[in-house]
Amino acid sequence: SSEKTFAMIKPDAYLNIGKIISMIFQAGFKINKMKMSRFTEDTAGIFYGEHKGKHFYPTLVDFVTSDVCVGLELVRENAILAWRELLGPTNTQRAKEEAPESIRAQFGSDGTRNACHGSDSPASAERELGIFFGSDSVMPSTSLQ
Numbered sequence: 001s002s003e004k005t006f007a008m009i010k011p012d013a014y015l016n017i018g019k020i021i022s023m024i025f026q027a028g029f030k031i032n033k034m035k036m037s038r039f040t041e042d043t044a045g046i047f048y049g050e051h052k053g054k055h056f057y058p059t060l061v062d063f064v065t066s067d068v069c070v071g072l073e074l075v076r077e078n079a080i081l082a083w084r085e086l087l088g089p090t091n092t093q094r095a096k097e098e099a100p101e102s103i104r105a106q107f108g109s110d111g112t113r114n115a116c117h118g119s120d121s122p123a124s125a126e127r128e129l130g131i132f133f134g135s136d137s138v139m140p141s142t143s144l145q
């Protein structure tokens with residue numbers, strides 16, 4: 001049966017959004033929601049709470065707060081697994097070696113700047129969709145001047 005996942009195009013992949021969305025449609029996903037927003041230190045801390053205290057956490061927060069992110073609600077059979085498959089390994093270097101066609105291999109640059117995020121379980125998909133799309137006051141839509 002059809003499943004939802006949360007996908008996020010991170011600041012390093014912003015200029016490749018067109019190619020990434022093409023890959024998303026090519027893989028049979030429907031895009032149910034899409035929103036551009038910028039994390040603050042606080043909202044990044046909510047979203048990435050499970051990584052607080054890890055060595056890469058400060059770098060991760062600097063990175064995701066550096067510019068806008070594009071959040072997407074994707075719908076498909078086995079969406080969670082299928083999106084993670086399309087992403088490839090979290091680490092860009094590993095992605096280049098093990099899955100050269102993957103999004104991270106093509107558009108990522110290192111362990112932190114890895115182009116896109118994907119939920120790892122139905123519970124985290126619900127949680128992450130709730131943070132990004134649940135309230136425009138938590139994650140305000142961009143309003144560029």
Ligand code: CMP
Pocket residue numbers: 051056060090111112113114116117118
């Ligand atoms: P993401 O799938 O969004 O989940 C957590 C993020 O933290 C991950 O992608 C990377 O951007 C970053 N990250 C995870 N592990 C490491 C690591 N070992 N070193 C640096 N950054 C990491």
